[in-house]
Amino acid sequence: MRGMENKPHAATKARPMAITLPTGTDPASVRQRVEAMEFLLERSLRIPGVKVPIGLDGLVGLVPVLGDVITTLLGAYIVWEARNLGLSKWQLTRMGANVAFDAVLGLVPVVGDAADFFFRSNTRNLKILRRHLDRHFPETRVIEG
Secondary structure: OOOOOOOOOOOOOOOOOOOOOOOOOOHHHHHHHHHHHHHHHHOOEOOOOOOOOEOHHHHHOOOOOHHHHHHHHHHHHHHHHHHHOOOOHHHHHHHHHHHHHHHHHHHOHHHHHHHOOOOOHHHHHHHHHHHHHHHHOHHHOOOOO
């Protein structure tokens, strides 16, 4: 074609995926951070042919002891954020019990590893946190669909 130069396309470099999360202490910022953490731990990976998504909680939990310690600390972070938002002692107790149950279950060699893929303590805790935020801070509500 006349007038068309055959310039090679600029090489595109693979860029690491970056997620920017707010660092504020306001309820909307906390909600975004906790939702991102829950997604990473429980639903971030899809295996072809498997309908249920998995997350780092299940994968890291496969590493004996250390994996369970890491995922328990990450789950405790969600409870800590909830405490900073002023959730009731009952709600925090339920959230802590979810993390503790997941941690104890993870210590059982084979059963615990399988249970990490089905008992999603962080998803349960996010549900408790969302209910609190929707009731007390409705402006943080996000329409999903």
